[in-house]
Amino acid sequence: MSLIEITDLRKSFGETEVLKGITLNVAPGEVIAIIGKSGSGKSTLLRCINGLETVNGGTISVAGAQLQADEPHLKALRLKVGMIFQQFNLFPHLTVGGNVMLSQTVVKKTPTVEAEAMARKMLDRVGLGHRFDAWPSELSGGQQQRVAIARALAMQPIALLCDEITSALDPELVAEVLAVVRELAADGMTLILVTHEMGFARDVCSRVVFMHQGRVHEMGPPAEIFASPKTPELRQFVGKQ
Amino acid sequence: MTDFTTWDILRNLLLATRWTILLSLVAFLGGGLLGLALLFLRIGRLSWPRQAVRGYVEVFQGTPLLMQLFLAFFGLGLFGFDVPAWLAAGLTLILWSAAFLTEIWRGCVDAVVRGQWEASASLGMGYVQQMRYVILPQAMRIAIPPTVGFSVQVVKGTALTSIIGFVELSKAGTVVTNATFQPFTVYGIVALIYFCLCWPLSKSSQVLERKLNVAHRDH
Numbered sequence A: 001m002s003l004i005e006i007t008d009l010r011k012s013f014g015e016t017e018v019l020k021g022i023t024l025n026v027a028p029g030e031v032i033a034i035i036g037k038s039g040s041g042k043s044t045l046l047r048c049i050n051g052l053e054t055v056n057g058g059t060i061s062v063a064g065a066q067l068q069a070d071e072p073h074l075k076a077l078r079l080k081v082g083m084i085f086q087q088f089n090l091f092p093h094l095t096v097g098g099n100v101m102l103s104q105t106v107v108k109k110t111p112t113v114e115a116e117a118m119a120r121k122m123l124d125r126v127g128l129g130h131r132f133d134a135w136p137s138e139l140s141g142g143q144q145q146r147v148a149i150a151r152a153l154a155m156q157p158i159a160l161l162c163d164e165i166t167s168a169l170d171p172e173l174v175a176e177v178l179a180v181v182r183e184l185a186a187d188g189m190t191l192i193l194v195t196h197e198m199g200f201a202r203d204v205c206s207r208v209v210f211m212h213q214g215r216v217h218e219m220g221p222p223a224e225i226f227a228s229p230k231t232p233e234l235r236q237f238v239g240k241q
Numbered sequence B: 001m002t003d004f005t006t007w008d009i010l011r012n013l014l015l016a017t018r019w020t021i022l023l024s025l026v027a028f029l030g031g032g033l034l035g036l037a038l039l040f041l042r043i044g045r046l047s048w049p050r051q052a053v054r055g056y057v058e059v060f061q062g063t064p065l066l067m068q069l070f071l072a073f074f075g076l077g078l079f080g081f082d083v084p085a086w087l088a089a090g091l092t093l094i095l096w097s098a099a100f101l102t103e104i105w106r107g108c109v110d111a112v113v114r115g116q117w118e119a120s121a122s123l124g125m126g127y128v129q130q131m132r133y134v135i136l137p138q139a140m141r142i143a144i145p146p147t148v149g150f151s152v153q154v155v156k157g158t159a160l161t162s163i164i165g166f167v168e169l170s171k172a173g174t175v176v177t178n179a180t181f182q183p184f185t186v187y188g189i190v191a192l193i194y195f196c197l198c199w200p201l202s203k204s205s206q207v208l209e210r211k212l213n214v215a216h217r218d219h
Ligand SMILES: Nc1ncnc2c1ncn2[C@@H]1O[C@H](COP(=O)(O)OP(=O)(O)O)[C@@H](O)[C@H]1O
Pocket: A013, A018, A036, A037, A038, A039, A040, A041, A042, A043, A044, A045
C-alpha cells in the first residue's frame, strides 16, 4: 500500500507547464531523493504535495485521502505531511521553544504543558534541547534548520518533505543537518528529499527520482541510478556532480 | 488699545495648543482604530471589500486634505446638515488618517517575507491563525517607526482646520496677530510650538527605526 500516491500530476504557471504528468508512489518508510537540474520542477512537486500550489491536473492522495484545495482538507493534509524549507523560515518573533510549540497549541489545541514537553523532546531529538529559550537569530544556520525539523516533527507527521534543506548552509554546517535526517530515516520516517548531496542520496535513500523538464525521467535504487544511468540526460547530470 | 506683552501672546497661543493636541489625538487614535478595521478588509480574502478599501484610500490620498475639509464643512451644509467646525475637522482628520494608516500598515504586512506564510501554512495553520500568530506580530514591529512618523503629519494636518474656523494653534495665531499687529513674533512662536510638538515625534520615529533595524540585522 502506498502512503503517497501521485498520479499524472500537472502544474502550469501561466502558459508554461512546469510539471508534465508526474506519477510517483511512495511506500511507508521509504526515503526518496529527488535530483535534477535547477528549474526541472523539483520544488514545485514538493509544494504541490503539501498543497502550497494548486494543481492543474492529476491527483495526489496521502494515506488514502485525496488532496483538495479547501482549508479543512489542506489542514488535514498538512497534519500528515510536514515540510522543511531551504531558508528555514523560523518565526523570528518567537523563541526556539515558542517556534516548536506554536502550531501544536494553535492548530492541534494541545495544552501548553504537553506542547512544551513535546517541544523539548523534539528539540532533544535534533540535539538542541539546551537552546529552548534561545532566539532564532542567536543560532547558526545549521541549528536553525534543526529547529525547523523539530518544529515539523512536533506535529507528528507521517511523512516529511525536505526541499534542499542544506543548500543555504555553510559547508561545515551541512553534516549536522544531514545527521538528523539520517536518524529520521533510520527511525522509519517517510521522507521525500530534494537534494544536491549525491553521497547522502546514495547512502540513505531507498529510491532516487531524476527529474528532467517537468517529468520523472528516470527512477530506481541509488546503486542503479548512479552506477548505470540509462538516459543521456541522467548520465550527463551524474557525471557533472 | 491695550498693549500685549509677549507673555500674553504666548499664553493665548498655549491655550489654543490644547486644541491642536486634542484634535491630533482624536484624529490619530480614531484614524488608527478605523484604519485597523480597514486594514483587515484590505488584506482579507473577500474581493469586494478589498477593492472598496483600496478605492477609499485612493480618494483620500489623491485629494488635498483642505478640499476634504471644505467638502465636510460646506458640502454637508448644502444637504441641510449644520456641521460645527470641530465636528467637520475631527471627522475629516479621522477619515484622512485612517486612509494613510491603512496603507502604511498594509505595506508592513506585505513586508513580512513569503516564507513565513508558507512555513505556517505547512504547519497546518489557517489564514486567521497565520495572521494572528505569525504575520501581524512581525508586521507590528515593522509598523512602529512609520506610524510614529505619520503622527507628525497629523499634527501638521490639524493646522488646515483653521481655515474652516476651528480655533486651534494656527487660527489662534491669526486672531492674536489681528489684535497685536505683531505677525512676526506671533507666527514665530506658533512655529516654535509646532516644532516642539513634532520634533520629539519625528526623532523618536528615527530612533525606533534604527533600533528595530539593529534588532533585525541580528536575525
Ligand atoms: N510561482 C511561480 N511562478 C512562475 N513560475 C514559477 C513559479 N515557481 C516556479 N516557477 C517556474 O517553474 C519551474 C520549476 O521551478 P522549480 O520547481 O522551483 O524547480 P527546481 O526546484 O527543480 O529548481 C522554473 O522554470 C520556475 O521558473
